[in-house]
Each structure stands twice: as C-alpha cells, then as structure tokens.
Amino acid sequence: MSKAQGILPLCKRYLTQAGFQNVQITSNEKDALYYEINELKPGLIFIESCFYQSATPFMMGKLLRTMPALRIVAFSIGEFPDELAMGFFFCGVKSYLNFRDEYSEVCSGLQKILHGEEYWMQTVQRRIELQPEIPDYDYDISPRQMEVLRLVCNGFKVIEIGNTLQISKRTVETHKQDLYDLLHVRNEGELIKIAFILDLVQKAELCFYGGA
Structure with missing residues (x-):
C-alpha cells in the first residue's frame, strides 16, 4: 500500500478490518517503489488516487508495463473526479473504490477485492460502460x-x-x-x-x- 505518510494508518486499519493479511505500508515512490515491490513481491498493491497528482493513472500504467502480473487497486480517501478515475481502468488497474462512499459499499468492494474479484465504484463503472471505445493509451511518452x-x-x-x-x-x-x-x-x-x-x-x- 502506497501513499503519503498522513493517511497510512487509516488505510491499514480499513484493510486489516476487512480481512487483508500482512498489510505493509510505504511512502516510497518512483524507482524506490519499484525496488520495494521487487523485494516484497506483493500479491496486491493499493495506491491512492492522488499519489502522483493528476498523473497517477499514467504512473500506474508505467508500473504495469514493467510488472504486468501485478494486481493494482486504486483508491481515494477524498473527493476525486470520476472522469479521472476512469483512467485507472484504461491503464489496466483492476479495481477502484473511494473510502468516502457508503460504508456498506466500501465493505462490499473490499470483500470482492479480497476474494480476487474486480470492483469499481458504481458512478465510475457507469461512466466506463458509457464509453464508446477504450482510449488507445500505451502509458508511455514517445x-x-x-x-x-x-x-x-x-x-x-x-x-x-x-x-x-x-x-x-x-x-x-x-x-x-x-x-x-x-x-x-x-x-x-x-x-x-x-x-x-x-x-x-x-x-x-x-x-x-x-x-x-
């Protein structure tokens, strides 16, 4: 799990209560984050939506190009535009949830993720379904x-x-x-x-x- 230092304890508590085991937290980013993932080889990684500000989908896409087997969940703890959240889907992220959503909905989403299913916040899911086609992003800069x-x-x-x-x-x-x-x-x-x-x-x- 990766994000700035202030929210790490809150996120860890959410995931532990949901039943996730061996939750480790880090505030590393970029190359240091890549190195840590290589060392720990996590089965699942949660990354906060604003971790790289507006470019978080881009950076997640780059991470998945380097480590295609990695399973990433994007999450928010505050207001985050659904339009931007769609970018997580297009870059290959498997799930997205917002901890400000209804508590029962967050718990349901975490349980699906825990059992290997995909989960998308309902408002984002509807936007994805309305897209006429998936944007052709390769998440790299030429x-x-x-x-x-x-x-x-x-x-x-x-x-x-x-x-x-x-x-x-x-x-x-x-x-x-x-x-x-x-x-x-x-x-x-x-x-x-x-x-x-x-x-x-x-x-x-x-x-x-x-x-x-």
Whole structure:
C-alpha cells in the first residue's frame, strides 16, 4: 500500500478490518517503489488516487508495463473526479473504490477485492460502460513527445518548437494535446508542473532559449 505518510494508518486499519493479511505500508515512490515491490513481491498493491497528482493513472500504467502480473487497486480517501478515475481502468488497474462512499459499499468492494474479484465504484463503472471505445493509451511518452515536453519547459512557443524540431505547428499542437491527455492535465502550466513532479524533465535540461 502506497501513499503519503498522513493517511497510512487509516488505510491499514480499513484493510486489516476487512480481512487483508500482512498489510505493509510505504511512502516510497518512483524507482524506490519499484525496488520495494521487487523485494516484497506483493500479491496486491493499493495506491491512492492522488499519489502522483493528476498523473497517477499514467504512473500506474508505467508500473504495469514493467510488472504486468501485478494486481493494482486504486483508491481515494477524498473527493476525486470520476472522469479521472476512469483512467485507472484504461491503464489496466483492476479495481477502484473511494473510502468516502457508503460504508456498506466500501465493505462490499473490499470483500470482492479480497476474494480476487474486480470492483469499481458504481458512478465510475457507469461512466466506463458509457464509453464508446477504450482510449488507445500505451502509458508511455514517445521520444518525440519528450522533445516537445522539454522545449515547452524551456519556454518555447509552438512556432519555435516547430522550427526547432522541423515539424508543423499542427503536429506540435497534437503532441501537446497528447501529453495533456496522457498526464491528465488541462493546460501548459499544469503540464510543466507535472513534468517536474515526475522528474520527466531535469533542472539541468533548462536553458530558456525560447523567445519572449
């Protein structure tokens, strides 16, 4: 189970009361989390929905690409948009619940998960069922998208990125929108913020040669 330090005891109590055995908690993330999973080889891992802020589905997708046999449950302890929660399903997560849901519903969900079944919070399940098709997310960032992301973080405008990479303005805008969708951000400011939160772009890569 993984999340920031403040809620770990609460989450452990929920799972222990539900019948989960040998519950271990960690606040590790990124490479340290991967290492710990490799060491412990858990049968099930719970990750809080805001663990990586808006990019939690993206990071879960990357984790599952590295460890496809891993069974992940996403959970929330507060308000979390159903629209974002659908991303967990599309990246391969097996279940999602919110501890703010009705107590009986949470208990029912935990029991299903405990016995190897999938469980999705009802409002999220309905949204998933209404989707005309499953988005084609591979939960990885292409080399070209990384080039665009790096230039965005250096202050380059769309036309400057196009000139630098010798691609059209429309192609640049397509790459930016794909990054927004992949990382579940709404605009360039949020994209830059999440790029540094996830260490996708390093401070040493900042040159600020973009135009005003």
